[in-house]
Amino acid sequence: MRRVFVDTEWTAVPWSRAAELLWIGLADESGQSCCGLVSNAQIDPANEGYVSDLLQLVTPEVQRLTRTELAGAVVAFCGHVDEFWAWIPTPESFAVWSRLGESAFETYQMCRDIDLQMLRSLVKPWPTNWPNGIHDLNAAAVAAGVQLPPRAVNHLHPRVHAEWNQQLLVSSVLQAQRMTANASFNRSANDWLSCLISPSLCRHLISTDRCLKTCTAASKPKRVGRHDGPPRVKANVRFGEIWGPARQRWTTIVQNARSIPDRRPVT
Secondary structure (H helix, E strand, O other): OOEEEEEEEEOOOOOOOOOOEEEEEEEEOOOOEEEEEEOOOOOOHHHHHHHHHHHOOOOOOOEEEOHHHHHHHHHHHHOOOOEEEEOOOOHHHHHHHHOOHHHHHHHHHHHOOHHHHHHHHHOOOOOOOOOOOOEEHHHHHHHHOOOOOOOOOOOOOHHHHHHHHHHHHHHHHHHHHHHHHHHHHHHHHHHHHHHHOOHHHHHHHHHHHHHHHHHHHHHOOOOOOOOOOHHHHHHHHHHHHHHHHHHHHHHHHHHHHHOOOOOOOOO
């Protein structure tokens, strides 16, 4: 399973017709990352203020590539990707950020998966073995009930944001999901055993265990004295060889049986 975490920034607000890909950051579960700035992006003068705030976050290692070069770098990094992941804001947080008032919800539906839209606009044709959807990391974190990692000052930097997404999923969400799955499996196993082993069988196993304890205690070889005859010693040793291992095998079964509650119907 190869997961790639995506974050993008744009030449305008995402609901604008002038919005194009400006900057993209990718990261995978192994900690590798890729980041590139579109050097030939067309920026509307009306959006220069919006873009200039983003460009202040550009660090020296960010590659400045043409759209064609950046598309090739993205395809090479993603390779045989199975899942794309992105942080998708909730409708409420989007409404606060966008300040669109009553039209915020409708606009949210249009640009909810803006990271995937920008990725698809960059990579053409879209590889047939790539997923056509994107997973919501925000919703996964809420469902898992995990605490979000601290955000860096330059969190809007696409590489930083993509690496934060990777950290959140790998170290928190997936771990919480595995713990939940293990707990669910244990409950299912106990329910299955309680149905398989009836209360009457449990009582029978416990009763048999008491019998085996008595037999095993009687089978312990006696200390041979001067007046003890050889036939009695041989009989005791032989009985212990038979019942000793048998009781050990029963012990585990009986312990499990005792841990299963009596599910007889209440009358």
